[in-house]
Amino acid sequence: MAEHYVRQPRSVMLVLHDVAPQTWEDYRPFVEAVDALGDIPITWLVVPDFHKHDRVDAAPAFQRLMHSRLARGDELVLHGYFHCDDSPAPRTPQAFFMRRIYTWEGEFYTLDQRQALQRLEAGIEVFRHNDWPLHGFVAPAWLMSEGTRQALRQLPLDYTSDAQHLYRLPDFHAIDAPGIVWSARSAVRRGLSKIISDHREAHLHNAATIRLGLHPVDMRHEFSRRYWLQTLTRLLENGREPVTKFTWLQHQPLIRSAA
Numbered sequence: 511m512a513e514h515y516v517r518q519p520r521s522v523m524l525v526l527h528d529v530a531p532q533t534w535e536d537y538r539p540f541v542e543a544v545d546a547l548g549d550i551p552i553t554w555l556v557v558p559d560f561h562k563h564d565r566v567d568a569a570p571a572f573q574r575l576m577h578s579r580l581a582r583g584d585e586l587v588l589h590g591y592f593h594c595d596d597s598p599a600p601r602t603p604q605a606f607f608m609r610r611i612y613t614w615e616g617e618f619y620t621l622d623q624r625q626a627l628q629r630l631e632a633g634i635e636v637f638r639h640n641d642w643p644l645h646g647f648v649a650p651a652w653l654m655s656e657g658t659r660q661a662l663r664q665l666p667l668d669y670t671s672d673a674q675h676l677y678r679l680p681d682f683h684a685i686d687a688p689g690i691v692w693s694a695r696s697a698v699r700r701g702l703s704k705i706i707s708d709h710r711e712a713h714l715h716n717a718a719t720i721r722l723g724l725h726p727v728d729m730r731h732e733f734s735r736r737y738w739l740q741t742l743t744r745l746l747e748n749g750r751e752p753v754t755k756f757t758w759l760q761h762q763p764l765i766r767s768a769a
C-alpha cells in the first residue's frame with residue numbers, strides 16, 4: 511500500500527536541558543540572543559528539584575519566567591524529578607560503568623515501576639499546580655529502566671525521547687529525530703565536540719528535522735555558546751522552520767503497524 515505523506519518543511523528544534531532556577535542564569539544571555547533573532551520557539555526540559563536543592567516551587571520568579579515563555583509559544587517538558595541518580599550504590603561492573611563513569615545523572619535508570627510512577631506523578635503534579643501544559647517526559651541522560659517505560663505507558667503523556675528518536679506514548683512508536691549534543695566540560699571535549707558536530711550537521715543536511723540539545727555547561731564557555739548560536743542561525747538561514755518537540759510530533763504522520 512502506498513503511503514501518502516504531506517510534505518513537511520524541514521525543521522530544527524532548539525532544546526534546553528536541565529532547566530531549573532539555578533541554571534537559568536547560564537542560559538539567560540543565550541536565550542536573549544535567540545529572542546533577538548526573531549520568533550523562535552524553544553523547548554525547555556525542566557527539572558522540578560534539580561539535585562535536591564533547587565525547587566521550582568520555591569522560585570516564584572522562575573515560575574513567572576516559565577509562564578512568560580509558554581505565552582510566547584515555547585514548550586515545557588518534564589525532565590526527571592531530581593535529575594541525579596540517588597539509588598543505592600551500583601553492585602556490578604556494568605552498573606558501575608553506567609552509573610558512575612558514563613553518568614551520575616541516570617535518575618530513572620534503576621527505578622522499578624512503582625518508584626518511577628511515584629516520581630513521574632510528583633513531577634506531573636508540579637506542572638499541574640503551576641498550570642503548565644505537559645506533553646512530554648525526557649529521562650535524565652536519556653536513561654530509562656524497564657520500570658520507567660512501564661510507568662510511562664500508564665500516564666497521560668504524549669511522548670518521550672532518547673538521543674535519536676521521539677517515542678509516541680503509550681505505545682513507544684519510534685520516530686527518527688536526530689540530535690546534536692556537546693560534551694563541553696573541558697577544552698579538549700569542546701574541541702572534539704565541535705569537530706564531531708560539524709561532521710554530524712553535514713551528514714544531517716537532508717534530515718527532516720535536527721534537534722539541538724544544549725546544556726548549561728555549554729553556556730559557560732564562549733566557544734560552545736558561539737557554536738550553538740551560529741549553528742541555529744545557519745540552520746534557520748537554510749530554511750529550516752523552528753518548532754517545539756510537541757508541535758513537531760503533532761505534524762508527523764500516524765503510521766500504524768499492520769499487525
Ligand SMILES: [Zn+2]
Pocket residue numbers: 527528589593615650651
Ligand atoms: Zn539532563
